[in-house]
Amino acid sequence: xxxxxxxxxxxxxxxxxxxxxxxxxxxxxxxxxxxxxxxxxxxxxxxxxxxxxxxxxxxxxxxxxxxxxxxxxxxxxxxxxxxxxxxxxxxxxxxxxxxxxxxxxxxxxxxxxxxxxxxxxxxxxxx
Amino acid sequence: xxxxxxxxxxxxxxxxxxxxxxxxxxxxxxxxxxxxxxxxxxxxxxxxxxxxxxxxxxxxxxxxxxxxxxxxxxxxxxxxxxxxxxxxxxxxxxxxxxxxxxxxxxxxxxxxxxxxxxxxxxxxxxxxxxxxxxxxxxxxxxxxxxxxxxxxxxxxxxxxxxxxxxxxxxxxxxxxxxxxxxxxxxxxxxxxxxxxxxxxxxxxxxxxxxxxxxxxxxxxxxxxxxxxxxxxxxxxxxxxxxxxxxxxxxxxxxxxxxxxxx
Numbered sequence: 001x002x003x004x005x006x007x008x009x010x011x012x013x014x015x016x017x018x019x020x021x022x023x024x025x026x027x028x029x030x031x032x033x034x035x036x037x038x039x040x041x042x043x044x045x046x047x048x049x050x051x052x053x054x055x056x057x058x059x060x061x062x063x064x065x066x067x068x069x070x071x072x073x074x075x076x077x078x079x080x081x082x083x084x085x086x087x088x089x090x091x092x093x094x095x096x097x098x099x100x101x102x103x104x105x106x107x108x109x110x111x112x113x114x115x116x117x118x119x120x121x122x123x124x125x126x127x
Numbered sequence: 128x129x130x131x132x133x134x135x136x137x138x139x140x141x142x143x144x145x146x147x148x149x150x151x152x153x154x155x156x157x158x159x160x161x162x163x164x165x166x167x168x169x170x171x172x173x174x175x176x177x178x179x180x181x182x183x184x185x186x187x188x189x190x191x192x193x194x195x196x197x198x199x200x201x202x203x204x205x206x207x208x209x210x211x212x213x214x215x216x217x218x219x220x221x222x223x224x225x226x227x228x229x230x231x232x233x234x235x236x237x238x239x240x241x242x243x244x245x246x247x248x249x250x251x252x253x254x255x256x257x258x259x260x261x262x263x264x265x266x267x268x269x270x271x272x273x274x275x276x277x278x279x280x281x282x283x284x285x286x287x288x289x290x291x292x293x294x295x296x297x298x299x300x301x302x303x304x305x306x307x308x309x310x311x312x313x314x315x316x317x318x319x320x321x322x323x324x325x326x327x328x329x330x331x332x333x334x335x336x337x338x339x340x341x342x343x344x345x346x347x348x349x350x351x352x353x354x355x356x357x358x359x360x361x362x363x364x365x366x367x368x369x370x371x372x373x374x375x376x377x378x379x380x381x382x383x384x385x386x387x388x389x
Contacts, residue, residue: 006341008341015344017340017344018344019325019340019343019344020340021325022325022326023336029337032335032336032337033335033337035335035337036334036336036337036341039296039334039338040338043295043296056337
C-alpha cells in the first residue's frame with residue numbers, strides 16, 4: 001500500500017489533505033478519487049453550487065504531484081449518453097459498414113465474373 | 128419459581144430485588160455470562176463453561192448464510208457484518224462493540240444473514256443454541272435480552288438505511304461517529320479507540336475512500352472532532368449531533384414492562 005494525498009483546489013484556494021489515504025496503486029487512487037469527485041459534484045449540484053472548477057491534485061507521500069483530476073473531466077457527458085455513440089461503438093459500426101461494402105463489392109465482382117464466364121461459354125459453344 | 132414466572136413478573140421481581148429500574152440486555156447478558164448476576168440473581172448459566180474464542184483482526188467468523196449452532200457474544204474488540212455486492216465491493220451492514228451479540232438472528236433462522244469479520248482482535252463467548260433455549264426457558268429475561276439485541280440491531284439498521292439513502296456524506300459520517308461514541312463510551316469528551324480505517328469507514332458509509340478523507344478533514348477543520356492515532360475525540364458533540372441528525376434515543380432501552388400504576 002502506498003500513501004497518497006488528495007489536495008482539493010477550489011476557486012477560492014487549496015484545501016490541503018493533511019491525512020492522506022492508502023491505496024495499492026496510483027490507478028486505484030485515481031479511480032477512487034474519480035468516485036469521490038462524482039459524489040462531491042452531485043452534492044454540490046444539489047446545493048446549486050458549481051463543481052466544474054474544482055480539481056484534485058493527487059500527490060505522492062513526498063508531496064510530488066502525480067496527477068491532476070479536474071472535476072470537469074468526470075462531469076463531462078460521455079458520448080455514450082442518449083443520442084450519441086461511444087467512440088468504440090462508432091469505430092465498430094464503421095468497421096461493420098466497411099465489411100458490408102467490401103462484401104457487396106465482392107458479391108458484385110463474383111456475379112460479373114459469372115456473367116463473363118457464361119458469355120465466354122456461349123461464344124465458344126457457337127464456334 | 129424461575130420456571131413458572133412470566134417474563135413480566137420475573138422482570139418486575141428482579142427489578143424490585145436489585146433496585147434496578149430497568150434490566151439492560153447488555154448488562155444482563157454480561158452478568159449471566161461472567162457470573163456476576165449469581166451474586167444478586169437466581170443463578171448463573173447452567174452447564175459446562177462457555178467456549179471463549181479469540182480471533183485476530185481480519186479473521187472471518189462466519190460466511191453469509193453459514194449454518195450456526197451457537198450465539199456469539201462480543202466481549203472485546205470490534206467486529207463487522209458485511210455483504211459483498213455484484214461488482215465485488217463490500218457494504219458493511221453492522222458494527223459490533225463489546226456486549227453485542229454477533230449473530231442473534233441465527234438462533235431463530237439457523238444461519239447467519241451476513242458475513243462477520245473481526246475488525247480488531249476480538250474475544251467472543253459462544254453459547255450453544257441448545258443452551259440459549261434452555262436458558263430462555265429457565266430465565267425469561269434471557270429471552271427478553273435476546274429480543275432486545277435483535278430490536279436494537281434493527282433500530283441501528285433503520286438509522287443506517289436513512290443515512291445511506293438520504294443523509295449527505297458529512298451528515299452520515301457525523302451520525303456514525305456520534306453513534307459509535309454513544310455505544311462505546313459514556314463520556315462525550317473522552318477520547319475513544321477508533322480503529323476503523325478510511326477504507327472500513329468507506330464500506331460502512333457507502334462512500335469512496337477519498338470522500339471519507341475529505342469529510343473527516345471537514346469535521347476536523349470545523350473543530351468538531353480530533354482523530355489521531357486511532358483515537359477519536361468529539362470536541363463539540365451538540366454541533367456534531369446536529370450535523371449528523373443524531374438523536375441517541377434509538378440506542379436506549381425502553382421499559383417494556385413498566386410497573387403498574389397504583
